[in-house]
Amino acid sequence: MEKKASNITVQALQRMPYYLHCLEQARDNGIKTISATSIANELKLNDVLVRKDIAAVSSTQGKPKAGFPVDELILDIIDYMGYNDKKDAIVVGAGSLGRALLGNHEFEGYGLSLVAAFDIKPELIGKEINGIPVYHISELETFCSEHRVPIGIITTPPDVAQGIADTFCRVGIMAIWNFALTRLDVPEGVLVQNENLASSLAMLSHHITK
Amino acid sequence: MEKKASNITVQALQRMPYYLHCLEQARDNGIKTISATSIANELKLNDVLVRKDIAAVSSTQGKPKAGFPVDELILDIIDYMGYNDKKDAIVVGAGSLGRALLGNHEFEGYGLSLVAAFDIKPELIGKEINGIPVYHISELETFCSEHRVPIGIITTPPDVAQGIADTFCRVGIMAIWNFALTRLDVPEGVLVQNENLASSLAMLSHHITK
Structure with missing residues (x-):
């Protein structure tokens, strides 16, 4: 997978573990797609901010209304953050x-x-x-x-x-x-x-x- | 002791435990007075910043050249931060x-x-x-x-x-x-x-x- 550009803020990086945890919970609850707004609500964050953070790491564009595929976004964050490389x-x-x-x-x-x-x-x-x-x-x-x-x-x-x-x-x-x-x-x-x-x-x- | 005004930044508050530790070390080494510059050097901080932080909590003014009395400054920080009140x-x-x-x-x-x-x-x-x-x-x-x-x-x-x-x-x-x-x-x-x-x-x- 192509690595996204590394122009992400410290704060955005620090939010990634929260996004990951939120997405894993959604996946465990059987949710297939999720919008940036839902993630923002869940984490009590500003949704413009969340949309920007997600866009920086996601390999796919979110679909209007449906949002992002949960499984893919989890893999994207894991990949982006290097959590696969021990x-x-x-x-x-x-x-x-x-x-x-x-x-x-x-x-x-x-x-x-x-x-x-x-x-x-x-x-x-x-x-x-x-x-x-x-x-x-x-x-x-x-x-x-x-x-x-x-x-x-x-x-x-x-x-x-x-x-x-x-x-x-x-x-x-x-x-x-x-x-x-x-x-x-x-x-x-x-x-x-x-x-x-x-x-x-x-x-x-x-x-x-x- | 009169409580100083509480117009201190979050960052300054977070630096207080470092100042306290630095001062306690100085005291344990028999040092009686210390300048903001010495503290700044020890902690690798900007000395204007340190001078401002210390001024915000110190009950006495530092003397030119000699600096602040270590024992008093320790008590001032402990008092300011409420470390005495369990x-x-x-x-x-x-x-x-x-x-x-x-x-x-x-x-x-x-x-x-x-x-x-x-x-x-x-x-x-x-x-x-x-x-x-x-x-x-x-x-x-x-x-x-x-x-x-x-x-x-x-x-x-x-x-x-x-x-x-x-x-x-x-x-x-x-x-x-x-x-x-x-x-x-x-x-x-x-x-x-x-x-x-x-x-x-x-x-x-x-x-x-x-």
Whole structure:
């Protein structure tokens, strides 16, 4: 299938998992075609926005009134987002958050395959979490070099995160999912996606106290 | 202490936990005063931005060259963000993500006190996770009404999330932290903070495949 042009916004990209989930639900309910308006209503989004997002990834044009074929649109999104190509990822930090990520089977549906975890706690090394082996952090560089892992996930305390990011970049990791409360310095071309629970919490807290 | 005006942006609010962490590290290293520029360098942020953010929450003016007294600025941020006022929160969904949240002691530093979890799995009900009791979901409404919980966290599958949000709103929950892959319909005045791991993953995945 021809790849559509990649002129899509960050926000549109972030909406894709929602569209996919909505379409899969529709399919499971036996729905064959769906309009952008129905998707917009379901997701409480503006329907012009949804129409534009869908047009950017759909391989077919929606039919007036009937809308888009659900099965095809699901495949288009999966294809566009690269969810079919399994991308290996490693997790550094096997604490409670690291474990939650290692235990999350949903990620596989989004093309992420967690292949190893790293930590420093002796009681974790050599064990498996959800079938995924835990290695000592000293093996990180060798492992990444040998396995050419493209995605690294950091769930460590903030003070060691930059050192891990440096190692990631040295061994060719292209995208870092950073759950540590610190900002990372990385070379151009490496994407850092910060996932900051404390920042979200700040929003909630402020809303309550204001 | 007089509360500063609340004309701060969402982005500035989200940066506060970073400032706080940076200042606490400085304090632990014996640093007494710090300039906005040092904070900016440490966090790889623009220093005009940092100066503005700090000015919005600081009770004292920074001194030329010396900067801000670290201890006072820490207290100002804690005070401004309401981290001293413990805010009760409940978690609905005690799966791997819910457990990770229940096991995260960091949240206490941000004023969040997790008081109960709810699930439907019989093997979890009546147990404790990290000292926090797990109740059956049927007890949610009574619990919230009795305890006047202001924050609700949803880590359930998406198809049940709206129902839980409806219950939350009915019992007076003011802020919802939503980890479910669905958009929630809530009355005005209720804040929904969406934490979507699949959307973040979409960004990483797209960066690798583009």
